[in-house]
Amino acid sequence: xxxxxxxxxxxxxxxxxxxxxxxxxxxxxxxxxxxxxxxxxxxxxxxxxxxxxxxxxxxxxxxxxxxxxxxxxxxxxxxxxxxxxxxxxxxxxxxxxxxxxxxxxxxxxxxxxxxxxxxxxxxx
Amino acid sequence: xxxxxxxxxxxxxxxxxxxxxxxxxxxxxxxxxxxxxxxxxxxxxxxxxxxxxxxxxxxxxxxxxxxxxxxxxxxxxxxxxxxxxxxxxxxxxxxxxxxxxxxxxxxxxxxxxxxxxxxxxxxxxxxxxxxxxxxxxxxxxxxxxxxxxxxxxxxxxxxxxxxxxxxxxxxxxxxxxxxxxxxxxxxxxxxxxxxxxxxxxxxxxxxxxxxxxxxxxxxxxxxxxxxxxxxxxxxxxxxxxxxxxxxxxxxxxxxxxxxxxxxxxxxxxxxxxxxxxxxxxxxxxxxxxxxxxxxxxxxxxxxxxxxxxxxxxxxxxxxxxxxxxxxxxxxxxxxxxxxxxxxxxxxxxxxxxxxxxxxxxxxxxxxxxxxxxxxxxxxxxxxxxxxxxxxxxxxxxxxxxxxxxxxxxxxxxxxxxxxxxxxxxxxxxxxxxxxxxxxxxxxxxxxxxxxxxxxxxxx
Numbered sequence: 001x002x003x004x005x006x007x008x009x010x011x012x013x014x015x016x017x018x019x020x021x022x023x024x025x026x027x028x029x030x031x032x033x034x035x036x037x038x039x040x041x042x043x044x045x046x047x048x049x050x051x052x053x054x055x056x057x058x059x060x061x062x063x064x065x066x067x068x069x070x071x072x073x074x075x076x077x078x079x080x081x082x083x084x085x086x087x088x089x090x091x092x093x094x095x096x097x098x099x100x101x102x103x104x105x106x107x108x109x110x111x112x113x114x115x116x117x118x119x120x121x122x123x124x
Numbered sequence: 125x126x127x128x129x130x131x132x133x134x135x136x137x138x139x140x141x142x143x144x145x146x147x148x149x150x151x152x153x154x155x156x157x158x159x160x161x162x163x164x165x166x167x168x169x170x171x172x173x174x175x176x177x178x179x180x181x182x183x184x185x186x187x188x189x190x191x192x193x194x195x196x197x198x199x200x201x202x203x204x205x206x207x208x209x210x211x212x213x214x215x216x217x218x219x220x221x222x223x224x225x226x227x228x229x230x231x232x233x234x235x236x237x238x239x240x241x242x243x244x245x246x247x248x249x250x251x252x253x254x255x256x257x258x259x260x261x262x263x264x265x266x267x268x269x270x271x272x273x274x275x276x277x278x279x280x281x282x283x284x285x286x287x288x289x290x291x292x293x294x295x296x297x298x299x300x301x302x303x304x305x306x307x308x309x310x311x312x313x314x315x316x317x318x319x320x321x322x323x324x325x326x327x328x329x330x331x332x333x334x335x336x337x338x339x340x341x342x343x344x345x346x347x348x349x350x351x352x353x354x355x356x357x358x359x360x361x362x363x364x365x366x367x368x369x370x371x372x373x374x375x376x377x378x379x380x381x382x383x384x385x386x387x388x389x390x391x392x393x394x395x396x397x398x399x400x401x402x403x404x405x406x407x408x409x410x411x412x413x414x415x416x417x418x419x420x421x422x423x424x425x426x427x428x429x430x431x432x433x434x435x436x437x438x439x440x441x442x443x444x445x446x447x448x449x450x451x452x453x454x455x456x457x458x459x460x461x462x463x464x465x466x467x468x469x470x471x472x473x474x475x476x477x478x479x480x481x482x483x484x485x486x487x488x489x490x491x492x493x494x495x496x497x498x499x500x501x502x503x504x505x506x507x508x509x510x511x512x513x514x515x516x517x518x519x520x521x522x523x524x525x526x527x528x529x530x531x532x533x534x535x536x537x538x539x540x541x542x543x544x545x546x547x548x549x550x551x552x553x554x555x556x557x558x559x560x561x562x563x564x565x566x567x568x569x570x571x572x573x574x575x576x577x578x579x580x581x582x583x
Contacts, residue, residue: 009342009346011346014387015346015349015350018357018383019353059434061433062447063444067444094441097441109345110341110345110349111349113349113352
């Protein structure tokens with residue numbers, strides 16, 4: 001499963017690579033990383049780089065996660081990817097906005113990686 | 125005509141009047157009155173009764189001799205001694221003439237011309253003395269009037285001085301009272317100013333609470349996540365070590381150890397990051413020590429850029445903006461701290477916070493106008509320039525019209541709606557930069573961009 005992680009914090013990559021070491025080694029999961037909304041959009045627009053699941057932070061400079069979500073849904077790549085929003089702001093307004101824009105799930109930081117792992121495996 | 129009688133009448137009248145004898149010396153008034161009126165009677169007799177001529181002449185001598193005597197002896201008439209000098213030659217010569225005629229008529233005829241000539245001179249002398257005395261008297265009178273006037277002036281001046289002194293004392297008292305009141309007001313103003321500065325600091329800090337929370341939350345998440353990962357990896361490593369040597373995967377073991385080391389460093393790094401943010405927050409809320417410290421200006425700029433961004437974001441969830449930082453590597457602290465510059469970090473932090481919060485506010489206001497293709501952007505740039513450091517904060521917001529640009533550093537001037545700005549941010553920033561012997565300036569293209577430039581000396 002191709003997963004695109006979008007977060008302006010570069011160290012997120014290390015966390016995913018270590019937490020999903022076995023899954024990455026076995027080829028069960030393939031993680032790509034983008035450090036801004038625009039970078040993620042550019043990545044997705046390349047047809048051969050399609051991701052099944054997108055994990056995106058909301059609070060990013062430039063294009064926010066919600067704006068990215070809106071653009072992804074507007075551009076509707078086929079098949080439409082699953083989008084999980086992750087943010088430090090766990091307030092209802094962000095949750096509602098994310099749901100309205102078509103988010104499939106919502107996670108609040110600090111991410112419980114065991115829970116995330118279970119969710120990802122259920123998608124697989 | 126008996127001149128001596130006329131002279132006696134004139135002198136008696138003069139002494140009686142000039143020395144105010146009627147009021148001051150009644151005895152002399154009476155005596156002089158007798159001489160005066162007696163002289164007139166004798167003069168009338170001298171003119172009208174031929175037989176009395178000799179008698180009146182001798183009585184005239186007697187009156188004149190008596191007048192000479194009192195002028196010479198009496199202290200009352202001391203001031204009139206010049207009259208004595210004037211009349212003495214005439215009176216004595218006149219007496220000498222009559223005495224000579226009485227004693228030896230033959231000899232008298234020999235001397236008569238000589239005595240008459242001397243009498244003539246004595247009359248001239250008398251007139252000269254009269255003129256001189258009169259002149260002196262006038263001058264003395266003039267001097268007396270002048271002295272009197274001066275005395276009056278002196279009294280007036282003294283009186284005015286006294287009055288002035290009273291006024292000065294009263295005014296001094298009033299001024300002292302006003303000074304005390306002003307000092308009291310100044311103390312109150314200083315106290316109010318300090319409270320305002322603190323309120324402004326706390327307001328800006330309050331606006332950033334959510335931003336600060338986010339900035340602390342992120343590194344704490346990493347600390348938690350990396351430490352959980354380490355625990356899992358240590359268990360994995362323990363399991364690996366517990367395996368028989370033949371089944372062990374040395375490559376995995378080494379990989380886990382390398383990750384453990386890397387994660388520990390990351391835990392340390394993010395712990396310090398959170399620690400720095402908390403310290404900055406505390407420094408910001410605390411009254412400035414005013415002490416300059418060696419500071420990593422790039423790190424300070426980066427920190428406040430993020431804080432201002434998240435602070436604005438926390439207030440308005442729809443807000444977003446691009447951020448760009450261009451830092452001069454020569455200003456990075458480096459391992460030996462050589463890139464640091466001497467500033468009061470909490471004060472410069474406040475300036476950066478003000479400028480950056482304003483910049484994000486401006487781009488957000490422009491964004492709300494929904495101009496097509498508009499990409500909000502806030503940039504911060506540092507540059508070492510000889511013995512100075514330049515910090516530029518720019519935004520592509522609404523810009524500042526020229527008439528407003530002139531006022532932005534004035535206290536309490538704000539263009540923000542009521543409740544959104546104290547109007548003290550830029551004014552305090554200006555004071556802080558001045559206190560660092562630096563400069564702050566603004567350049568703006570209305571509707572397009574604004575750039576604040578700070579120049580700080582490096583030492």
